[in-house]
Amino acid sequence: MTDDNPGTLYVVATPIGNLDDLTARAARVLGQVTRIAAEDTRHSGRLLAHLGLNKPMLSLHEHNEARRVDTLDSYLAAGEDIALISDAGTPLISDPGFVLVRELRARNRHIVPIPGPCALITALSGAGLPTDRFVFAGFLPAKPGARRQALEDWKKREETLVFYESPHRIVHTLEALQEQMAGRDVVLARELTKTFETFLHGTPASLLEQLTADPNQARGEFVVIVAGAPPVEQSEHQDISADALLEALLAEGVGVKQSAAIAARMLGGRKQVWYARLQAIKGEH
Template identity: 85%
Template sequence: MTHHNPGTLYVVATPIGNLDDLTPRAARVLAEVTRIAAEDTRHSARLLAHLGVNTPMLSLHEHNEARRVDTLDGYLTAGENIALISDAGTPLISDPGFVLVRELRARGRHIVPIPGPCALIAALSGAGLPTDRFVFGGFLPAKPGARRQALEDWSAREETLVFYESPHRIMHTLEALKETLPARAVVLARELTKTFETFLQGTPEELLSQLTEDPNQARGEFVVMVAGALPVAQSEHQDISADELMKTLLDEGVGVKQGAAIVARMLGGRKQEWYARLQAIKAEH
């Protein structure tokens, strides 16, 4: 009776546009594994044809991933090596694969990442926003109210905020940013590594104007990056500006609760802390 050593699952990053970005190691793995689990086999067939690779494929996407676990585990148990790829970029990063990797790792299978292209990292590297700390939020909710609420929830974070967005929703997302974070610097990275790669920067309102004037800029897949909130503990000069803003709001009859929301949107920080400072200023008056 023949005994097999269990195979390895390779999590392989593939190009997000430019096929030259596929690493030699990734190309070698795709050619050497027994089979490839692909998000869309028709889409990935073009990449394999470009490489001259004829490795058999099976689909693994959000609708069948849970059902594929036992099948793929059976192949691994039989000693086969398998590559997991998504349509573009690094699997699991807003793409299928999490359920499979989690379950196979729980079963003690050998899993090896093959690093390479990732849209959010490529976008951050060229955006000019702080990258020492950032938060990736994937795709924002589709419904307007939930989208605005999500941005409100993220508004106090001091890290650079990063989201993915599709062409048919980019204008809606910019509208939501205009309502919730109107003064923030926003960078849109579009069609990364492709012929019409573009970086656009401005406030949400400025970007809305640019995309309205040139609808071609609203095409393609987007990485949306938003400057993080300023720390509540500002420099002395900034403290004076914040206090003057809060005094002006109170003088104009704006309530403490609403004023705290306005200041948080304009300057960042937590609404609760601005609320306390507004209460203190109001008491002094």
């Protein structure tokens, strides 16, 4: 077969713990493709063995993904169908695959997603926090300073916040949440779909107490879900346009220089800019 009849890249979601969660469509595709690109071939080999499959595999992870593009493209050009899988869940969601999919789409290759398990969606569906709007932040930075800064950047967002965390950093992350978002509702979803699946709910401080009292609760992979910031109440002056405020100041006999200082304090910006704007308003009257 030639590039006149190219193959398809299937982006296949695999179980995040419970092998029964593999969809019938995903199992069928894995059985039909010519080869499989996997984040860790040894790990994914166990899934294929469970399915009774023996397929050619090649690794595709964050360190070699860019180098794999041409190789996989050549297989597609030869008419082979390929499945892309990660260690668990949906590829590209905090997992490798973005570079490959982006580059193959740029080359007009046929790409078909096969939906299925995803840890963040699974966690949201059982957490009991608002799901109408949420922001997924992937993994927080490993370094403490960068982690605190990331939470500082996110803490004013009104959407529910969702991110992944590893067992050896979960306590440090809760400590950072206590610094930045004390009092927020937080859910720790742990070991999803596995034997010891657990949802812990509380404030950062109370969750730290729970993990200290029972260190077993700090084991496993985590999805951390944090309630969004409360909506900012709009004060009355924020509903007034800048020009209306400036005209009101001038009408009350406030001098241009003083009005500019007031505008800068209330609305932000430089006094010189407001001064020029006030002069223009005066010239119109």
